[in-house]
Amino acid sequence: MSNDLSNFLVRRFVGFAVMLYVLLTVIFVLFRIMPGDPTAMLVTGRFTEEARQAQIENFGLHRPLHEQYVIFISNALQGDFGMSFFYREPVADVIFPALINTMLVMVPALTLVMIFAYVWGSFVGWNKDTAIDRWGTYIPVSIRAIPHFVMGLLLLIVFSYTLGWFPTGGMTPIGESQMSYVEMVTSRTFFHYAALPFLTALLQYAADPMLLMRNNIISEREKDYIELHRLKGLTEDQIRNHAARNSMLPLLTWLTPMVGIAFGGQILIEVVFSWPGIGRELVLAANRQDMPVAQAAFFMIAVVVLLTNLLVDLAYGYFDPRISYGKQ
Amino acid sequence: MISERHVTKLTNVRRSVSTFVAPVFQDRWGKIAFAVIAIYAVIGLVGPYLPIAPPLEPLMHPDGGYAQLDSPSWAFPLGTTYVGYSVLSQTIYAFRTSLFVGVLAAVLVLTVGVNIGLISGYYGGKVDSALMGLTDLAYGLPFYPFAIILVAIFGSSTLTIALVIALVFWRSIARITRSETLTLKEREFIKSSKAVGTSNLRIMYYHILPNLLPLILIYFVFAVTWGILLEASLSFIGLGDPNTVSWGLMLHEAFEAGELANAWWWVLPPSFCLWLFIWSLYVVARKLEDNATVSAKGGA
Numbered sequence: 001m002s003n004d005l006s007n008f009l010v011r012r013f014v015g016f017a018v019m020l021y022v023l024l025t026v027i028f029v030l031f032r033i034m035p036g037d038p039t040a041m042l043v044t045g046r047f048t049e050e051a052r053q054a055q056i057e058n059f060g061l062h063r064p065l066h067e068q069y070v071i072f073i074s075n076a077l078q079g080d081f082g083m084s085f086f087y088r089e090p091v092a093d094v095i096f097p098a099l100i101n102t103m104l105v106m107v108p109a110l111t112l113v114m115i116f117a118y119v120w121g122s123f124v125g126w127n128k129d130t131a132i133d134r135w136g137t138y139i140p141v142s143i144r145a146i147p148h149f150v151m152g153l154l155l156l157i158v159f160s161y162t163l164g165w166f167p168t169g170g171m172t173p174i175g176e177s178q179m180s181y182v183e184m185v186t187s188r189t190f191f192h193y194a195a196l197p198f199l200t201a202l203l204q205y206a207a208d209p210m211l212l213m214r215n216n217i218i219s220e221r222e223k224d225y226i227e228l229h230r231l232k233g234l235t236e237d238q239i240r241n242h243a244a245r246n247s248m249l250p251l252l253t254w255l256t257p258m259v260g261i262a263f264g265g266q267i268l269i270e271v272v273f274s275w276p277g278i279g280r281e282l283v284l285a286a287n288r289q290d291m292p293v294a295q296a297a298f299f300m301i302a303v304v305v306l307l308t309n310l311l312v313d314l315a316y317g318y319f320d321p322r323i324s325y326g327k328q
Numbered sequence: 329m330i331s332e333r334h335v336t337k338l339t340n341v342r343r344s345v346s347t348f349v350a351p352v353f354q355d356r357w358g359k360i361a362f363a364v365i366a367i368y369a370v371i372g373l374v375g376p377y378l379p380i381a382p383p384l385e386p387l388m389h390p391d392g393g394y395a396q397l398d399s400p401s402w403a404f405p406l407g408t409t410y411v412g413y414s415v416l417s418q419t420i421y422a423f424r425t426s427l428f429v430g431v432l433a434a435v436l437v438l439t440v441g442v443n444i445g446l447i448s449g450y451y452g453g454k455v456d457s458a459l460m461g462l463t464d465l466a467y468g469l470p471f472y473p474f475a476i477i478l479v480a481i482f483g484s485s486t487l488t489i490a491l492v493i494a495l496v497f498w499r500s501i502a503r504i505t506r507s508e509t510l511t512l513k514e515r516e517f518i519k520s521s522k523a524v525g526t527s528n529l530r531i532m533y534y535h536i537l538p539n540l541l542p543l544i545l546i547y548f549v550f551a552v553t554w555g556i557l558l559e560a561s562l563s564f565i566g567l568g569d570p571n572t573v574s575w576g577l578m579l580h581e582a583f584e585a586g587e588l589a590n591a592w593w594w595v596l597p598p599s600f601c602l603w604l605f606i607w608s609l610y611v612v613a614r615k616l617e618d619n620a621t622v623s624a625k626g627g628a
Contacts, residue, residue: 019468030481138357141614145607147557149564150599153579153588161589257467264472271565272583282473283565286480294480301473309468 009314016310023302024073027295032065051083081296086288091296094281099300101171102277105194106266109201110258116206117251121213122244128218137211144207148265152200152272159196166196169274197273204265209254216247252316259308263301341538348542352615361611368605372427375420383421383573386412400593407593409578410585419597421573426556426605429486429574433555434548436494438501442537442544445505450513450532460506466499475558479567486569489562493555501547508543512536542616549613553606560602575602 056062063071075081081091124136146154160168171193220226220243229239267279274280278297285293352358381387386394387408394412401407406415448459478492512518513536521531562568563576564583575598582594 019465022465023468030477033481141610142607145610146599146603147560147606149561149579150602153583153595154599157588157592157595260470263470267472267476268561268565279473282476283567286476287566289480294477298470298473298477301470302468305470306468 028072082292084293086290091292095296098278098281105197113205117209117213121210122217125214125217126240140207148204149268149272152269155196197269197275200269220247256309256312260305358615361608364608372423375423380417381414383417418573422575425572425574429559430552430555432490433493434551437497437551441498441501442505445502449506449509463499463502471496484567484569489559546616553609
């Protein structure tokens with residue numbers, strides 16, 4: 001058993017490393033087959049001659065391609081993605097704060113979505129074919145069909161422009177000095193600014209896992225042990241809790257693609273609410289043709305998604321003792 | 329020449345498809361959704377031939393001034409944008425863009441996905457491991473960020489957007505097709521065709537593929553939905569094809585112009601059209617999905 005477990009861990013970690021490597025290679029290739037030469041960007045006047053030389057030196061852009069490849073990968077693994085063409089700062093200084101800002105909205109939103117999916121999905125599924133079930137699924141599905149950014153725009157129009165309850169965008173009032181993260185997330189201003197992006201994410205992601213939970217509990221309801229519990233005289237609520245606990249595993253698996261999807265949706269939400277997250281930074285970089293920032297933002301998002309895959313895999317093994325580590 | 333056997337085969341296929349789509353028409357919501365899609369298709373086809381103002385030409389008042397940000401009136405039924413374009417015309421021309429991107433993307437997605445899944449499931453072994461490794465890789469790529477990067481590199485045209493969608497979305501179709509192929513391959517009729525020496529190609533595309541049709545249909549609808557959503561999203565963030573009229577681009581322009589608060593007539597039509605289209609496609613896809621016994625599910 002423990003041997004199986006260590007095999008499983010090794011296989012997962014090797015898989016992660018391989019994906020990381022392939023990802024970097026894809027980025028390297030993509031940004032070199034793009035029309036125009038990456039060094040051309042450096043001579044467009046945004047950089048001083050010394051800065052340009054340093055950049056070329058650092059990335060070995062004057063060397064043959066295979067050497068550039070090695071340098072690129074080793075730099076990237078050390079978190080060095082060069083200098084931003086636009087900000088003229090190291091890319092890492094732009095990317096990491098932005099990634100944290102994205103997480104500040106995404107992590108609480110996804111957590112709440114999972115709780116909602118668990119509670120509401122099991123409740124609705126338990127009442128299958130009743131009015132609660134019909135409306136309890138139609139409404140979330142209809143809301144889900146509103147694209148992220150349309151939802152964001154509508155909330156913005158209603159709650160910011162019309163009612164004036166929330167700010168129209170950004171993360172802090174303009175001109176306010178940078179606080180520490182602890183100070184920030186405990187301040188009222190932060191919640192004021194984060195409320196609408198958070199609500200948009202919540203409304204957008206809630207439907208899918210909820211429907212999944214509903215389907216799981218409907219099939220769980222048919223199982224023999226439910227009848228046994230009933231005979232034992234447990235209340236309906238207690239029985240539902242048992243069934244819900246047993247049908248939450250697929251919900252956990254769903255979290256994996258969900259993180260990827262949420263990063264996608266988050267980009268649009270950040271654009272609508274000018275939230276200074278990594279998604280918005282990626283879009284700005286793409287529009288400005290600031291390739292160092294674009295590739296680093298893309299890489300960081302992909303790494304977070306891969307890490308989540310890894311963690312969910314490990315957690316899955318922990319939560320479900322039936323899973324054998326020996327098999328794929 | 330079409331032989332007797334081909335006719336029977338075609339009849340069988342047609343019958344299985346029609347029983348398959350029946351649940352869409354069983355309840356009210358399904359019928360509404362289907363009707364909406366049909367109406368959208370018609371507007372998409374005839375839109376540009378309707379007697380409406382050109383979508384990219386500033387409108388004028390009778391006194392000669394440009395009709396900028398006019399609210400809806402008899403002369404301009406849905407008002408005008410800040411440069412004086414007709415919102416009605418733009419909204420109507422955008423039906424065509426959405427349909428075109430959606431269908432083109434879906435065709436590309438299915439072509440790639442179904443073939444990879446079929447080959448992978450049928451041949452198994454090394455071919456399977458290689459192709460499924462590639463699929464796992466595609467699953468590891470976060471979709472929107474990847475699409476943004478590709479559009480930034482290759483430029484934004486409708487074709488690029490459709491290609492980008494195909495490049496990423498084939499993964500779930502490939503997985504499902506593979507798992508269905510794996511079970512079909514073990515069935516008697518496939519084994520007997522193999523025994524009489526039917527070629528692999530013929531078994532794959534003549535005997536297995538028709539059995540995958542319901543699945544392909546479901547994923548066609550899903551892929552159209554993804555295509556429309558992606559085109560709208562990319563256009564909204566300013567990476568769409570600047571030379572076509574689309575709902576995403578309309579919203580992008582309204583947002584950039586800072587006119588969300590005032591020009592409701594500019595924001596609501598594209599928002600509503602997008603929502604209703606996506607809602608209808610979801611409803612139809614879900615009804616189809618309920619009916620099909622899909623053995624494995626792949627996330628988007």
